[in-house]
Amino acid sequence: MTEESNKELKDNGLKSSHSLDLKQKLVYYYRELHKYPELSFKEFKTTQAIRQWLEEEGIDILDFPLNVGVIAEIRGNLPGPTLALRADIDALPIQEDSGIDYASQNEGVMHACGHDFHMASILGAALLLKEHRAELKGTVRFIFQPGEEATNGAQVTIETGVLEGVDAIFGFHNKPDLPVGTVGIKSGALMASVDRFEIEVIGVGGHAGIPHNVIDPIVTASQIVTTLQTIVSRNLSPFSNVVISVTRFQAGNTWNVIPERAVLEGTVRTFQEEARALVPELMKRAVEGIAAAYGAKVSFRWFPSLPCVDNDPQFTSLLKETAEELGYKVVEAEPIPGGEDFAAYQKIIPGYFVWIGVEGTKEWHHPQYNLKEEALSVGANYFAHLALKIGAEWPKNKK
Secondary structure, eight states, X not given: OOHHHHHHHHHHSSOSTTHHHHHHHHHHHHHHHHHSOOOTTOOHHHHHHHHHHHHHTTOEEOOOOOSSOEEEEEEOSEEEEEEEEEEEOOOBSOOOOOOOTTXXXXXXXXXXXXXXXXXXXXXXHHHHHHHTGGGOEEEEEEEEESOTTTTOHHHHHHTTTTTTTOOEEEXXXXXXXXXXXXXXXXXXXXXXXXXXXXXXXXXXXXXXXXXXXXXOHHHHHHHHHHHHHHIIXXXXXXXXXXXXXXXXXXXXXXXXXXXXXXXXXXXXXXXXXXXXHHHHHHHXXXXXXXXXXXXXXXXXXXXXXXOOEEEOGGGHHHHHHHHHHTTOEEEEOOOBSOOOTTHHHHTTSOEEEEEEEOOXXXXXXXXXXXXXXXXXXXXXXXXXXXXXXXXXXXHHHOO
């Protein structure tokens, strides 16, 4: 990046030949996307809108075999790396209760996690990079990915070959508890791995008043719930970050019958791969031991899902410098035990995921969730500037 172009972006933020128009476009994109949310892998109108807006701006759409989602690309005038910027595009099965003028028009569906903000921000970054193509070294690929809330959208997208030739990928999530103009950055683990388990306890049912003639699966399953918590406190290092949560306990259908069967379901969140590898065997051992003690039979099933979002430290300094050059505040990103399928990209190529402050009204997934639209220019400007900066300095930072 030339010193002159760097100064222009630093001094003017979203400065462009149509700066006011661009800001208005960001708000328009955001509100249109918010009004018409779609669930995972059903983002047909969302896909159509993104494609149309990019084509209107003369940005190339790439042909990848995706039913929903859009892949676009801007090639710079100078040689350099191929970087990817990713935005997720799906919404949640939540009835909106925000009271805003542009609330969801789709019954029972809402952008309650801010993916509309992500899309609008990356659309803005694309528009800015197109105008600064003369200074862009390399190529920027824009991945508008379906199905993040379903946890497998990234993997479906990867299987189309979208990462072929890509050197590094960058993503973000809005953060409602951070002020607008704040960027949360942290190398290493930022979001937890996500796995699911199911436990089926089979006993012997019978009369609730004659319990000595049955093998009560409810008592057995209750003991399992309690014992699972000791795996974290007594079987793993205190330096491991592990959460085991039983979220479903289902048994019986009436008040005076001890049922034959009980089912438990839940999730495990970790930040260390070593702990993640140990947990299923420790759980299985505990579950089978308790069942044997009560004379019950048990089935333990483990469903691995998402790895941990693990940020590549080679980019940390550049990410911080980018925010500071634009006048944004940099804070140490606080890790959270929520999952993100951006981690699937990081298993294949270097990647980094940051927080963008939006001063939200509520936390993610709340029916009254909303954010400050002023943050749209922060997201767009930050990622456009980042792509220019990394392209210019890539030889010094590439491993």
